Amino acid sequence: MKTNKKRSDCPLSCSLDVFGDKWSLLIIRDLLFANKCTYNDFLKSEEGIATNILATRLKGLEENGIIKKTAHPDSKAKNLYRLTPKGIDLLPIVMEVYIWSEKYYEMPTDLKATIKEAKKDKDKFVKQITKALKSK
Numbered sequence: 001m002k003t004n005k006k007r008s009d010c011p012l013s014c015s016l017d018v019f020g021d022k023w024s025l026l027i028i029r030d031l032l033f034a035n036k037c038t039y040n041d042f043l044k045s046e047e048g049i050a051t052n053i054l055a056t057r058l059k060g061l062e063e064n065g066i067i068k069k070t071a072h073p074d075s076k077a078k079n080l081y082r083l084t085p086k087g088i089d090l091l092p093i094v095m096e097v098y099i100w101s102e103k104y105y106e107m108p109t110d111l112k113a114t115i116k117e118a119k120k121d122k123d124k125f126v127k128q129i130t131k132a133l134k135s136k
Helices: 011-019 024-032 039-043 052-064 092-105 107-120 123-135
Strands: 066-073 079-083
Touching: 011 024, 011 092, 024 039, 024 052, 024 079, 024 123, 039 052, 039 079, 052 066, 092 107, 092 123, 107 123
Parallel strands: none
Antiparallel strands: 066 079
């Protein structure tokens, strides 16, 4: 998944090579909004990612500087995954996808409320989440 070779010089194409597949975006979502940070946390996501796909996507996101892996303080058998500043910078993009999706698809009530709040003042919303993510 590491992107040493670009398909084209198009910025969208280059970006999608790094984080644009379904599973990578769902991992990023879980890191941004669901407070998930271990391999097992990601496995428990409702979409049901396979272990081999999860391992590959985590490695690729790490190689591309979107996430960092550190040792878990309570268990030598576990690692913690956190977004890097580069990964946190994806927050506004992910929020725009949420806002677009809310316009066209049915959403759970709690998620609708969050999106409504975000739409009121996107910059403030992004700053609040960014601050919380950087403090982890």
